[in-house]
Amino acid sequence: MAKKPITIYDIAKKLNYSTSTISRALKDHHSIGKKTAEKIKAEAEKMGYRPNTLAAGLRNNRSKTIGVLISRINRPFMSSLISGIEDQAKKQGYTVIMIQCDDDYESEVQNANTLYDLRIAGIITSLAMQTEDYAHFKPFVDQQIPVVFVDRVPESFAAYKIVIDNYSAGYKATKHLIEMGCTRIAHFAGSQKRAIYRDRQKGYEDALKEAGLEVDCSRVVQFDTLSAQEGKKAMRQLMQLPEPPDGLFSSNDTAAVSAIQYLKKKGIHVPKDIAVIGFNNDPIASILEPQLSTVSHPAAKMGKLAAQCVLDNMDFVAKEGQLNQVTTLETELILRASSLR
Amino acid sequence: MAKKPITIYDIAKKLNYSTSTISRALKDHHSIGKKTAEKIKAEAEKMGYRPNTLAAGLRNNRSKTIGVLISRINRPFMSSLISGIEDQAKKQGYTVIMIQCDDDYESEVQNANTLYDLRIAGIITSLAMQTEDYAHFKPFVDQQIPVVFVDRVPESFAAYKIVIDNYSAGYKATKHLIEMGCTRIAHFAGSQKRAIYRDRQKGYEDALKEAGLEVDCSRVVQFDTLSAQEGKKAMRQLMQLPEPPDGLFSSNDTAAVSAIQYLKKKGIHVPKDIAVIGFNNDPIASILEPQLSTVSHPAAKMGKLAAQCVLDNMDFVAKEGQLNQVTTLETELILRASSLR
DNA sequence: TATATTTACACAATCGATTGCGTAAATATA
């Protein structure tokens, strides 16, 4: 029963042309006459021809696909990022494939290999929390496949990188809490292996210092994954300090929301007792009660830029080698009830 | 500087074997001696050989990839579904690629073609809200590529389908509201083109009838996408009725959450004035205040089953043709503050 | 009119892995 797919050979036979002419006509090669091309295209359409991307990919050693390797798709930030990438890629006839690694290094390595094996045309990735070795991206570089890192980017690997100004964001968020009168501000910090979290923390510390406030490391909690569970645990821990915090700057919204829920359950008022600000502006931030102050993250824009970057540099990389350039996007404070007092 | 990727030809030359022997050794073909196979594998590893999946795919007219075509990845339900699919697929050496169609029919058609062109080994899909024509899945059937529909499945297309018992879920949810004393229960209904929404509505209506309550169609609001925006608008509309509802069964959590937010803003108490129950058990359901009662959806399990189904039937389909079978999973009421009184 | 240039198309090699068929030796069974 299986109908055999139509190939350019079928079209060639039918129209008495060679396959080269068919192939060229289908992609508007200049050496094919306009009428001929039209006729061929019409017939291809009529016969229900669908190009075999595998064959084309094999020949060109490249498929028209952009790979996205990320920790998890179920985070609002990642969803937006992907949408941005897809919008841009689709415009240029590229398909986006996503693969998640659960924030696990081993899995990241394996998935990078999988993408490599698929001969993707470019890869966009945000590192897993603990990744410190970047050898799994070398094969792409060797094959002159554009690699673009976004958000969680490596420091010791030459490639295109798109980030936000985490230092400034951390600084602004903390300064805001200080202006709200907080003097004992806690911080939910992400893995120190990732610059984005170190930078946020540095911004936090500098804001404190600038205001003449003490930087008390017992108020800084190190997180593994910035999950809700960790958020709750961390908050409990913080409240047991001899001097509990009166403000919190969390490196993501998930942990901040969880912390607020814990506080509410304990009868501690937000923002009166503790003012809280998160990071990312997840949808949940505006649904939680009190609504969560946060730092906006231009995830969709980041995705769009990343895709553009991959596409623009497809040829460039082949000729000139990987770009090593950093683009920094701006963030904005979004102030809501959880920190306003 | 592009290092050329290692091929089986390179290994063959180095080891003085033919490429056929290399190819067979790499996949433990019975006709290759154990020591030979070991030696070849060791050398392949040492040389950094990576199979060219495009070449293999071309030859087999199939790539080791499962395609997932869904409306949007940024819904918790979809994220869970995908995780379920990935877990299962990975176990069998398959890669999962996702492609979203924004709940748009045109986009669904186009993306189905894209997946087809990629010569995927199987496709798992949940229909867009308005899809009524399924011709874009025919090519898969013609090529004996397993097609598995999940959740939003077609009624007039022979394929494997995995669904939940929507009628029973709608019935249970409504009955619960009735037991809580509601007598004027409204319903947020999804597109009538999708059986899942029709069935939920049918369950809702039957529960009302069974309790001797009037089924008032002015209390049933038709939604396009069950978005937050629509939810707010619908709630406002319902509250303007001469007899506003005292209960609400929403076909998803997103719209329910939005409705509750609207009610809170208007000073209408949930659940006292209006008891609300949603659908899907999104994470937000337990964060909202009051926490949202809802119907659990076994999305991850559904994904796992779907993947299993695709993988199991890969060979079967080629021999016996498409399966046309429906698997129905059970749901559970999850009762929280928004409906308990 | 003579030379360039452009247009129009075909031949055949190529990308890398797979596999049916064939050969030959080694081992097992009668």
Add this chain to the structure above:
DNA sequence: TATATTTACGCAATCGATTGTGTAAATATA
């Protein structure tokens, strides 16, 4: 010892699209 069977491996075609090289005609330019 003779026949079967298994083990071990190579040859060469194949999957479908692409593209460098080449030829010939048509059109343009000098």
